[in-house]
Amino acid sequence: MVIVSTASRYAIITGFVTSIDGSSVVLSSDHSLSTTEKNEHFDVDRLESMGTHAMSLASVASFMSDDVERTKLRRLVIDLDEPHFDKIPKSMVEKVSSLIKGLNKEQARAVVRSLVAKDYALIQGLPGAGKSTTLSCVIRCFLKLGQTVLVTSHTHSAVDNLFEKFMNDVPEEDLLRIGNMYAVKEKLAHLTIEAKLVKIKEDRFHAMKQILNSVKVVGATCLSVNSHPLFSFRRFDVCLVDEASLAVESSLLSALSVCSKFVLVGDAKQLAPLVQSREAKELGMGISLFEKLQKNTTALTSLNSQYRMNEKVAGFSSTLFYSGTLVCANESIAKECIKINSTEKPLSRIYSPELEHSVVFMDTHSESSPESQMSSQKGSSATYNNFEATQINQICNKFVRLGINPVDIGVVCTYRRQVDVIRDILDEKYVEVNTVDQFQGRDKSIIIWSLVWTNSDSRCELLHDERRVNVALTRAKHKLILVGCHSSMQLVSPIMCSLLKLIPSSDVVSIDSI
Numbered sequence: 159m160v161i162v163s164t165a166s167r168y169a170i171i172t173g174f175v176t177s178i179d180g181s182s183v184v185l186s187s188d189h190s191l192s193t194t195e196k197n198e199h200f201d202v203d204r205l206e207s208m209g210t211h212a213m214s215l216a217s218v219a220s221f222m223s224d225d226v227e228r229t230k231l232r233r234l235v236i237d238l239d240e241p242h243f244d245k246i247p248k249s250m251v252e253k254v255s256s257l258i259k260g261l262n263k264e265q266a267r268a269v270v271r272s273l274v275a276k277d278y279a280l281i282q283g284l285p286g287a288g289k290s291t292t293l294s295c296v297i298r299c300f301l302k303l304g305q306t307v308l309v310t311s312h313t314h315s316a317v318d319n320l321f322e323k324f325m326n327d328v329p330e331e332d333l334l335r336i337g338n339m340y341a342v343k344e345k346l347a348h349l350t351i352e353a354k355l356v357k358i359k360e361d362r363f364h365a366m367k368q369i370l371n372s373v374k375v376v377g378a379t380c381l382s383v384n385s386h387p388l389f390s391f392r393r394f395d396v397c398l399v400d401e402a403s404l405a406v407e408s409s410l411l412s413a414l415s416v417c418s419k420f421v422l423v424g425d426a427k428q429l430a431p432l433v434q435s436r437e438a439k440e441l442g443m444g445i446s447l448f449e450k451l452q453k454n455t456t457a458l459t460s461l462n463s464q465y466r467m468n469e470k471v472a473g474f475s476s477t478l479f480y481s482g483t484l485v486c487a488n489e490s491i492a493k494e495c496i497k498i499n500s501t502e503k504p505l506s507r508i509y510s511p512e513l514e515h516s517v518v519f520m521d522t523h524s525e526s527s528p529e530s531q532m533s534s535q536k537g538s539s540a541t542y543n544n545f546e547a548t549q550i551n552q553i554c555n556k557f558v559r560l561g562i563n564p565v566d567i568g569v570v571c572t573y574r575r576q577v578d579v580i581r582d583i584l585d586e587k588y589v590e591v592n593t594v595d596q597f598q599g600r601d602k603s604i605i606i607w608s609l610v611w612t613n614s615d616s617r618c619e620l621l622h623d624e625r626r627v628n629v630a631l632t633r634a635k636h637k638l639i640l641v642g643c644h645s646s647m648q649l650v651s652p653i654m655c656s657l658l659k660l661i662p663s664s665d666v667v668s669i670d671s672i
C-alpha cells in the first residue's frame with residue numbers, strides 16, 4: 159500500500175501499486191487524482207498498514223495541506239482562534255421554531271448556537287441531559303435550512319445510536335450510512351450504499367454516483383472519512399461529532415477538514431480518549447479536541463438539567479464533579495425511586511426503596527470473612543474478587559424476589575476480569591454486567607458497582623481516574639449500591655475518599671449485619 163502527496167497537499171490518496179517499469183508506476187485507488195494540477199510532481203510513499211494509527215497519521219498529514227479550508231481549520235484547532243457567531247435571523251427562527259418546541263431552554267440555546275456558529279460550537283452534555291435529543295434536533299434544523307451534514311463519532315455504535323434518533327423524521331433518500339452492511343445496526347442496514355444499490359438493476363455505477371452526490375446527511379465513523387471515496391469530491395456544510403470528548407484529536411481531523419464548520423458534543427468530565435502510551439499521554443494525546451477548545455468559553459453551551467437520576471443519585475456527581483450544577487430536569491425525576499413488593503420491615507438499607515437511601519455502601523470487609531480479599535494476578539487486568547461476586551449475586555437474587563425485573567439491574571465493574579467472574583456466578587442471566595467504560599452513555603434503574611480493590615498499600619489506577627468514577631456514579635436512575643471494602647476505599651484515592659465522605663455512616667451496611 160502507498161500514500162500519494164504533492165508539494166502542497168499531503169496524503170491525497172492511498173492505493174496499491176499494480177505495476178512498475180523503468181518509466182512509470184501504476185497505482186489503483188478508489189480516490190481520484192483529477193483535482194491536482196497537470197504535470198504536478200507526486201511523491202509516493204510506502205505505507206506499512208492502514209490500521210488506526212496509520213489512518214490517524216494520514217489524517218494529520220492531510221490536515222497540514224496548504225489550502226484555504228485547512229489553513230482556517232488550523233487557526234481554530236491549533237492556534238485556538240476565537241470562533242465567531244452570527245445573530246439569529248428572524249427567517250431562521252420561523253423555519254426551526256417548530257422543531258425546537260419540545261426542548262428545554264438549555265437544549266434550545268445549544269441548538270441555536272450551533273445554527274448561528276460560523277466556525278464551531280461546543281455542547282457540553284452532563285450525564286443524562288439529553289445530548290442525543292439535542293443533537294438530533296440540530297441535524298433536523300440544519301436540514302430544514304437546506305444544509306448538508308456529516309454525522310460522525312469514534313465508533314459505529316455511537317453513529318448508529320444518533321441516526322436512530324432522527325432517521326424516521328428524514329426522507330430515506332437523504333440519508334447515507336457509510337460502513338459495511340454488517341458493521342452497522344440492523345435497523346440502519348438499509349441506509350448503506352450496498353443496500354441502496356441492491357434495488358438497482360442497471361448502470362449501478364451511475365446510480366452510485368448519483369446517490370453519493372445527492373445525500374444530505376451522511377453518517378460515518380471519523381476514521382472511515384479517511385478512506386471513503388465520497389470525501390474526495392464532496393464537502394459538507396457542517397460536521398457533527400457525538401461523544402467528541404472520547405475521540406483522539408487526530409482521528410477527527412479528516413472529518414473536520416471536509417466541512418465548513420463543526421459542532422462537538424461531549425463532556426470533558428466523563429471518559430477521555432483511551433491512550434495507552436504513558437509518554438503520548440504526558441505529551442497531551444489524552445486531551446480531546448473538545449476539552450482543548452473549551453478554553454474559548456463563548457463557543458460552549460452546557461446542558462445541566464438531567465432526565466436520568468433521582469436527586470440523591472445525581473447529588474453525588476453534582477457535588478464532586480460539577481460544582482452543584484447538575485440538576486434534575488423536573489420534580490418527578492428528582493423524586494423517583496425503585497418500587498418493590500415487600501412486607502419485610504425494616505428492610506436492609508441495601509434494598510430500601512426510600513429516596514433517602516438511594517445510595518448505599520455495602521462493606522464487604524469482615525473479620526469473620528477473610529475470603530473478602532481480592533485476588534490479583536500480574537497486572538490490573540487480572541484483578542478480581544470472588545467473595546464480592548458472590549455477595550452481588552445474592553443482592554441481585556433478592557431484588558428479583560422483591561419484584562424488580564432483572565433487566566433493570568446493572569452491575570458495573572472497575573475491572574474487566576471481574577465482569578467474567580460475576581457473569582459466571584450470576585443466577586439471573588438478564589442482569590447486565592459490564593465495565594465502567596462499556597456503561598458510558600447507558601443507564602439502569604439499579605446499579606451495583608463492584609469495586610474489587612481491597613489493598614491499601616499499592617496504587618489502583620482505575621479508582622484514581624476521576625472521570626471513570628464519575629461515569630460509574632451516573633449510571634443508576636434510582637438506586638446505587640457500592641460493594642467493596644470501605645476502609646480500603648478511604649485510602650485508595652482522593653476521589654474515592656471524597657465520595658465516601660458524602661455517604662452517611664448509617665448508609666454503610668456491614669456484611670455482618672445482613
Ligand SMILES: Nc1ncnc2c1ncn2[C@@H]1O[C@H](COP(=O)(O)OP(=O)(O)OP(=O)(O)O)[C@@H](O)[C@H]1O
Nearest residue numbers: 260261262283285286287288289290291465599600
Ligand atoms: N427536553 C426533554 N424533555 C423530556 N425528556 C427529555 C428531554 N431531553 C431528553 N429527554 C429524555 O432524557 C433521556 C436522556 O436523553 P438522551 O438519550 O438524549 O441523553 P444523553 O445525554 O444522550 O444521554 P447520555 O448521558 O447517556 O449520553 C431520554 O429518555 C430522553 O427522552
